[in-house]
Amino acid sequence: MSKPVVAITRPKDRAKNACDIVEELGGEAVLAPTLDLKPTNSQSLKELVERKDELDWIIFTSPTTIVSLNKFYPDFLKSLDCKIAVIGNKTGRLVEKQGLKVDLMPHDFTAEGLIEEFERRNITSQTIGIPRTASARATLPEGLEELGNKVILAEAYMSLFPMNEDAVKELIEKIENNQIDAITFTSPLTVRNFFEIADEKKKLAKLLNENLLTVCIGPITARILDIYGITYIYPDTYTVRDMMELLFKTWREENE
Structure with missing residues (x-):
């Protein structure tokens, strides 16, 4: 064959x-x-970094987000004092390589799967940072807000035409x-x-x-x-x- x-x-x-x-x-x-994919130090990313002490949770949806944060703010990850959620094994492994603990990773590696897990755990009234690409679906932030959380979105990288x-x-x-x-x-x-x-x-x-x-x-x-x-x-x-x-x-x- x-x-x-x-x-x-x-x-x-x-x-x-x-x-x-x-x-x-x-x-x-x-x-x-x-x-x-192109890491970008957007104004919204700067604001998220400045407001890191407000965060109860931060969500990483892709490895590129972590690459971008390490590029522009090399001390950011080690200074986090909040819980961490990820979507996907690869993102989770990269978080752990930074010496951080993954507190939540849904079985279903989608935004919908993560929202279901937040709902199941009754995670509400929390401030949640989501650094990601601006072209990502609105499903995740909207779903978390519907659960009563406050979401801080930040553009960490751009998804570009090839x-x-x-x-x-x-x-x-x-x-x-x-x-x-x-x-x-x-x-x-x-x-x-x-x-x-x-x-x-x-x-x-x-x-x-x-x-x-x-x-x-x-x-x-x-x-x-x-x-x-x-x-x-x-x-x-x-x-x-x-x-x-x-x-x-x-x-x-x-x-x-």
Whole structure:
């Protein structure tokens, strides 16, 4: 059996782990980021740092937030005196590498999962800081506010249209030439930007449905694939490794 060629669309600075897993599982990775991330020292981030003593909780939704804080405010994390919630194992591990304790990580690695956990624990009337990208969904802050909490939002990084559009166009060309077996998406923007770059969106969607196995990291990303009419699968646990293991299991079952 030949090894599958798997397209990775996640940001370049987050892609190494995904590429390594593909190779470990016996495939070939093709990297074509459809999203770029850039740490930013925004005014709202400055204000969050200045108000750190007001915080009862801080929520980290991605490793990039921690990278940004360490870049602009290297003493911030070690000076925190509040509880910490995270979404996802990778973010949790990075928090622990800073010598901090993770107080809450939902089983469901989504904003909805975190809100449910806050509600289950009756966490209310708290001041909660959320440093993240400005393009993130409003679900988390709105949900926490509905529980009676005060939320301080801060832009820690920007989610940008891919700087290297040529790499994405080359990926689309490989898809058209039947040189890609599977494609992965790890966020709504990785999907949106992928189709934004494509000249013939309906043709591309047809090729994905007919020739490729499309795997996304979870239901939030899946909703955007639904918009484009893409057939997909996603794992029960929303991590890159679980996504890749499901991809290879499914691909091998379909190609035995």
